[in-house]
Amino acid sequence: MALASSVATSPRVGVWSHPWVRFGVRRLGRLLVSLWVLVTASFLMIHLIPGDPVRAALGPTAPAALVAAKREEMGLDDPLLAQYWHYLQSLFTGDLGTSITLQLPVSQVIAQRLPATLALAFLAFAVAVAIAVPLGVTMGVRTRRGHGRRTELAFTGTSVVLGIIPDFLLGVLLVYVFAVTLGWLPVAGNDSPSAYVLPVLALAVGPAAILARIIRVEMVTVLQADFVRTARAKRLPARTVHLGHALPNALTASLTLGGLILTSMVAGTVLVENVFAWPGLGSMIVSSILNKDYQVVQAIVLVYGVGVLLVNTLVDVALALLDPRSMIRED
Amino acid sequence: MKRWMSVLRTPVGLTATVLSIGVLVLAVVAPLLWTDNADAIDTDDILAGPSAQHWAGTDNLGRDIFYRTLVATRLSVELALAATVIAVVVGLLIGTAPYLLGRRPGRVVLAGTNIAVAFPGILLALFFAVIFGVGAKGAVLAIGFAGAPTFGRLTQTLVAGISSRDFVAAAHVAGVPRLRILFRHVLPNVSEPLVVNATIGAGAALLSFAGLSFLGLGVQQPAYDWGRLLFDGIGSIYVNPAAALAPGIAVLVAGLAFNLFGESVAKGLGVGVVGGIPALPPSPEALEADAPAAEQAHGSGTDLVLDVRDLEVAFPGPTGPIRPVRGVSFSVRRGEALGIVGESGSGKSLTALAVSRLVEAPGRVDAARLDLLGSDLRVEETKAQRRLLGTSLAMVFQDPMTSFNPTRRMGGQLAEGARHHQGLDRASALARAVDRMRAVRISEPERRAHQYPHEFSGGMRQRAMIGMGLMGSPALIVADEPTTALDVTVQQQVLDLLAAIRAAEDVALVLISHDVTVVGEVCDRVLVMYAGKIVEDLPAADLAATARHPYTRALVAAVPDMDTDLDAPLAVIPGRPVDPADVPAGCAFAARCPLATARCHAEEPPLEADGTGRRVACWHAGEPIDLEVDGSLLGRDEREEVEAR
Numbered sequence: 024m025a026l027a028s029s030v031a032t033s034p035r036v037g038v039w040s041h042p043w044v045r046f047g048v049r050r051l052g053r054l055l056v057s058l059w060v061l062v063t064a065s066f067l068m069i070h071l072i073p074g075d076p077v078r079a080a081l082g083p084t085a086p087a088a089l090v091a092a093k094r095e096e097m098g099l100d101d102p103l104l105a106q107y108w109h110y111l112q113s114l115f116t117g118d119l120g121t122s123i124t125l126q127l128p129v130s131q132v133i134a135q136r137l138p139a140t141l142a143l144a145f146l147a148f149a150v151a152v153a154i155a156v157p158l159g160v161t162m163g164v165r166t167r168r169g170h171g172r173r174t175e176l177a178f179t180g181t182s183v184v185l186g187i188i189p190d191f192l193l194g195v196l197l198v199y200v201f202a203v204t205l206g207w208l209p210v211a212g213n214d215s216p217s218a219y220v221l222p223v224l225a226l227a228v229g230p231a232a233i234l235a236r237i238i239r240v241e242m243v244t245v246l247q248a249d250f251v252r253t254a255r256a257k258r259l260p261a262r263t264v265h266l267g268h269a270l271p272n273a274l275t276a277s278l279t280l281g282g283l284i285l286t287s288m289v290a291g292t293v294l295v296e297n298v299f300a301w302p303g304l305g306s307m308i309v310s311s312i313l314n315k316d317y318q319v320v321q322a323i324v325l326v327y328g329v330g331v332l333l334v335n336t337l338v339d340v341a342l343a344l345l346d347p348r349s350m351i352r353e354d
Numbered sequence: 355m356k357r358w359m360s361v362l363r364t365p366v367g368l369t370a371t372v373l374s375i376g377v378l379v380l381a382v383v384a385p386l387l388w389t390d391n392a393d394a395i396d397t398d399d400i401l402a403g404p405s406a407q408h409w410a411g412t413d414n415l416g417r418d419i420f421y422r423t424l425v426a427t428r429l430s431v432e433l434a435l436a437a438t439v440i441a442v443v444v445g446l447l448i449g450t451a452p453y454l455l456g457r458r459p460g461r462v463v464l465a466g467t468n469i470a471v472a473f474p475g476i477l478l479a480l481f482f483a484v485i486f487g488v489g490a491k492g493a494v495l496a497i498g499f500a501g502a503p504t505f506g507r508l509t510q511t512l513v514a515g516i517s518s519r520d521f522v523a524a525a526h527v528a529g530v531p532r533l534r535i536l537f538r539h540v541l542p543n544v545s546e547p548l549v550v551n552a553t554i555g556a557g558a559a560l561l562s563f564a565g566l567s568f569l570g571l572g573v574q575q576p577a578y579d580w581g582r583l584l585f586d587g588i589g590s591i592y593v594n595p596a597a598a599l600a601p602g603i604a605v606l607v608a609g610l611a612f613n614l615f616g617e618s619v620a621k622g623l624g625v626g627v628v629g630g631i632p633a634l635p636p637s638p639e640a641l642e643a644d645a646p647a648a649e650q651a652h653g654s655g656t657d658l659v660l661d662v663r664d665l666e667v668a669f670p671g672p673t674g675p676i677r678p679v680r681g682v683s684f685s686v687r688r689g690e691a692l693g694i695v696g697e698s699g700s701g702k703s704l705t706a707l708a709v710s711r712l713v714e715a716p717g718r719v720d721a722a723r724l725d726l727l728g729s730d731l732r733v734e735e736t737k738a739q740r741r742l743l744g745t746s747l748a749m750v751f752q753d754p755m756t757s758f759n760p761t762r763r764m765g766g767q768l769a770e771g772a773r774h775h776q777g778l779d780r781a782s783a784l785a786r787a788v789d790r791m792r793a794v795r796i797s798e799p800e801r802r803a804h805q806y807p808h809e810f811s812g813g814m815r816q817r818a819m820i821g822m823g824l825m826g827s828p829a830l831i832v833a834d835e836p837t838t839a840l841d842v843t844v845q846q847q848v849l850d851l852l853a854a855i856r857a858a859e860d861v862a863l864v865l866i867s868h869d870v871t872v873v874g875e876v877c878d879r880v881l882v883m884y885a886g887k888i889v890e891d892l893p894a895a896d897l898a899a900t901a902r903h904p905y906t907r908a909l910v911a912a913v914p915d916m917d918t919d920l921d922a923p924l925a926v927i928p929g930r931p932v933d934p935a936d937v938p939a940g941c942a943f944a945a946r947c948p949l950a951t952a953r954c955h956a957e958e959p960p961l962e963a964d965g966t967g968r969r970v971a972c973w974h975a976g977e978p979i980d981l982e983v984d985g986s987l988l989g990r991d992e993r994e995e996v997e998a999r
C-alpha cells in the first residue's frame with residue numbers, strides 16, 4: 024500500500040523513503056546511543072566510587088593479598104580503556120562478573136530475581152492503564168465543555184493527592200489497613216496470588232491517578248476538535264464518536280507524558296519491593312549497595328536502565344501506530 | 355511579590371501556604387523545644403502502642419515517636435532544601451551551557467540532558483547514591499544530582515526563549531560579554547519560573563529523601579529524619595503501626611504542602627511547570643443536541659428540503675442567556691442554492707450548525723419549525739432520524755485540515771458513515787468511498803483511500819470532505835465557509851465542484867460565507883445576516899445592482915472590482931460588528947449605518963416581504979447613500995446622530 028506508493032514515486036531512494044523505515048532507523052539509533060550512554064555510565068560508576076571498591080566490599084580486616092587477588096581477577100589494575108573494552112566484551116557474552124558477597128555469577132543472581140520484578144511491574148502497569156483509561160475517558164466525556172464542574176473538581180483534587188503520594192508511603196498505608204488492621208492480605212513475599220494485591224496497588228495507584236488526569240484533560244481538548252464535530256455530523260453513536268474518534272487522539276497526546284509515568288513505575292519497584300520484602304531486583308540492589316557488592320549493583324542498574332529505555336521505545340512505537348504523523352514530526 | 359500573594363486567594367493555595375509555613379516553623383522550633391523528649395530513653399516502655407503519655411507509642415529504646423517525628427522535621431527539611439539547591443545550581447550550569455559554550459558543545463550537553471531526563475529520578479538517585487556513598491551527605495548529593503537534569507532542561511528552554519528576544523540581541527550587538535548578558539539580562543527574566551519549579555522540586559526532594567532513608571541508604575543512626583523513622587517503624591508495624599504511620603504522615607503532609615504551594619504559585623503567576631498538565635480554558639461551545647422529542651413521517655408532498663421558522667440559538671452567559679441567533683426563518687427547495695452571508699459573529703455559522711443539529715449543550719436551539727425533508731428536527735434524535743441526517747444531510751466544514759481525524763485513514767473515514775447507516779460491509783463501503791473520491795476528482799482514489807489526512811493537500815481534503823457527504827444520497831449540503839481556509843488557487847475548484855454536484859444530483863445547497871462574491875457566484879438566493887437576524891433576502895443576481903439594505907450594499911461595495919483603484923486602501927465597513935451579548939435596541943446596524951435616523955435607533959425594523967419574493971428589514975430600504983470618494987460609508991450617519999440629539 025503506502026510502501027508500494029513511495030517506492031513507485033521515488034524509485035531511487037527505495038525503501039529508505041518509507042516513513043516506517045525512517046522512523047525505525049532513527050528510533051533504533053536513539054536507542055543505541057542511549058544504551059551506550061547507559062553502559063558507559065554503569066562502567067564508570069565503579070570507578071567513580073572513592074577508594075578501593077574491593078577493599079570496601081571485603082571490609083577493612085580482609086588480608087591485603089585477598090584484596091589484591093580480587094582486584095587482579097576483576098582487572099581493576101589494567102588501564103581504564105582496556106577495562107572498558109573488556110567490560111563491553113563481557114556484556115556481549117552475558118558475563119556480568121561475580122558477586123563478592125554471594126559468590127555467584129551476577130547473571131545468575133539477576134536471573135533469579137528478575138521474574139519477580141517483571142511480574143510486579145507488568146501487573147502494576149496493566150492495572151494502572153486499566154484504571155486510568157476508562158476513568159479518564161469517562162471523566163473527559165462528563166466534564167467536557169465546562170459540564171460537571173463539581174465532578175471535575177472532585178476528580179482533579181483526588182487524583183492530584185493520589186498522584187503525589189509516593190508509592191512506598193502508599194505501600195505502608197496499605198499494609199497498615201489491609202494487612203495489620205484487617206488482616207485480609209499478606210504483608211510480605213510473593214508466595215500466593217493474594218500477596219500481589221498490595222504491592223501492585225501501591226505501585227499502580229499513583230501513576231493511574233496521574234494518567235487518568237492527563238487522559239481527561241486530553242479527552243476534553245479532543246472532544247472540542249473539528250474532527251469530532253465531523254464524526255458527529257456523520258451521526259455516529261456517541262460511543263463511536265468518543266471511543267473510535269476521540270480516544271485514539273487523546274491517547275496519543277497522553278502517551279508522551281504518560282510514557283514518563285510508565286517509566287517511573289519501573290523504578291518504583293525498587294521502593295515498593297523493599298516495603299513488601301519482595302524477592303526481586305529492587306530489594307537486591309539495596310542490600311547490594313549496603314553490602315558494597317558493586318558488581319551486582321552495576322548489573323541491576325543496567326537492567327533497570329534497559330527496562331526504562333525499552334518502555335520509552337515501546338511508547339514511541341505505540342505513538343507511531345496510533346498517530347502516523349508522530350513519525351514525521353520527529354524528523 | 356504582590357503577584358505571589360494571589361496564591362492565598364484559592365482555598366488550595368491558602369491551605370498549602372499555611373501548611374508550608376507550619377512545616378518551616380516546626381523545622382526551626384521543634385529541635386529547640388523537644389530534643390530532650392525525643393531522646394529520652396525508657397527501657398521499661400519499649401515498642402509500646404499509642405498512649406496518653408506517648409501519642410504515637412515508643413521505639414525499641416522506649417523513645418517517644420511523636421516527639422521524634424516533630425524533631426525530625428528539621429533534618430528532613432534541611433536535607434531536602436540542600437538537595438534542591440544542588441539540583442538548581444547544577445541544573446543552571448547544565449541549562450546555560452548551550453548558551454555559554456556555543457552551539458556544538460551545547461548540543462552535546464543538551465543531548466546528554468535529554469538522555470538523563472528519560473530515566474526516572476529514583477534510578478538516578480540510586481546511581482549517584484552508589485557513587486557518593488551511603489549516608490546523609492551522599493544522599494543529598496545523589497538527590498541533588500538526580501534532580502539536576504530536569505532543572506537543566508527547564509533552564510535551557512527558558513534561556514533559549516529569552517535569548518532570542520530583542521533586548522538580548524541588542525546587548526550582543528553592543529558587544530556585551532555573554533556571561534554578563536546571562537547574569538544581567540537572561541537569568542533575571544527566567545528566575546520566576548525557576549523559583550516556582552524549585553519550590554515544587556523541594557517537595558519532590560523531600561519525598562525522595564524519605565525514600566532513600568527508608569531504603570536505609572540515607573540518614574544513618576543515631577541521626578534520624580522522617581524516612582529513617584519510617585524505616586525503623588516498618589519493622590515493627592504489627593507491634594506499633596503508629597511508629598510507621600506518624601513519620602509517614604509527616605512526610606506526606608510536608609511533601610504535599612510544598613508541592614501544592616509551588617503548583618498554586620505557578621498557576622497564579624501563569625508559569626509553566628515541569629511535567630505539569632496544561633489547564634484548559636472552558637469553551638462557550640457545547641455538545642449533544644438535547645432538543646425535545648418524537649419521530650415524524652418524512653417525505654411530505656412539497657419539494658421543501660429544509661424549512662426553518664423562528665430559529666433561535668442561545669448560550670448561557672454571565673448575565674443571562676446570550677442569543678447569537680435571534681429568530682431566523684427561511685426555507686430551501688430541492689436543488690436550490692442558498693447563500694448566507696454576514697460578518698463573523700452574525701450568527702450565520704450557528705444557524706448552519708443549528709439546522710444540522712450540531713449545536714451542543716449548554717447551547718439551546720428553539721424554533722417554531724425545523725423540518726428536514728418533512729422530519730421534525732426539534733424532537734429527540736431517534737435511530738431513524740439519525741439515519742436520515744446521516745445519509746441525506748452532508749456537512750462541509752471550514753478547515754479541512756482539522757476536520758478529519760488525523761489518526762485514521764481517509765477511506766475508512768469516508769466509509770464509516772455508510773457502514774453505519776446503510777449497513778454496508780467493510781469492503782463495499784470502502785469501494786463506495788473510492789468511487790466517491792473519484793467523483794470529487796481525487797486522482798488515484800484507491801491509493802489515496804489508504805492514506806492519512808496529512809498526506810492530502812488542503813484542496814484535496816476539502817474535496818474528500820464533500821465526497822464524504824456524497825456517501826449517502828444527500829438532499830442537502832450545508833457548507834460552512836468551505837473555501838476560507840484554502841489556498842486561493844484551489845478555492846475555485848471547490849466552488850466549481852459544489853456547483854457541479856448540485857446541478858448533477860439536484861441537491862440543495864446552503865453555503866455560508868463572509869464573502870459576497872463567493873455566494874453571488876454559486877447561489878440562487880442570498881440571505882444577509884446581521885446580529886443574529888436576517889436583514890435581507892434577495893436573488894443573488896440582484897446583489898450588485900438592486901440590494902436595498904444599507905448593510906448588504908456596504909458588503910457589496912467592499913468588494914474590489916475592475917474599477918477599484920488597487921493602490922487605494924481596501925474599503926471596509928466602518929464600525930464594529932454587534933456583540934451578541936449586548937445587542938442594542940432599535941436597528942442593530944444603526945451605529946454603523948449611513949442612513950440611520952432617530953427612528954432606527956428606537957424601533958427595530960421588521961423583515962418584510964415586498965411582494966416579489968424579496969425580504970428586507972430596514973426603515974430606509976433602498977434610499978440613496980451618498981458615498982464618499984474614499985469608499986467610506988460614514989458621513990451622513992454622524993450628521994444624523996447630531997440631529998437626533
Ligand code: SF4
Nearest residue numbers: 941944947954972973
Ligand atoms: S433601519 Fe435604519 S439603521 Fe437600520 S439599516 Fe435601515 S436605515 Fe440603517
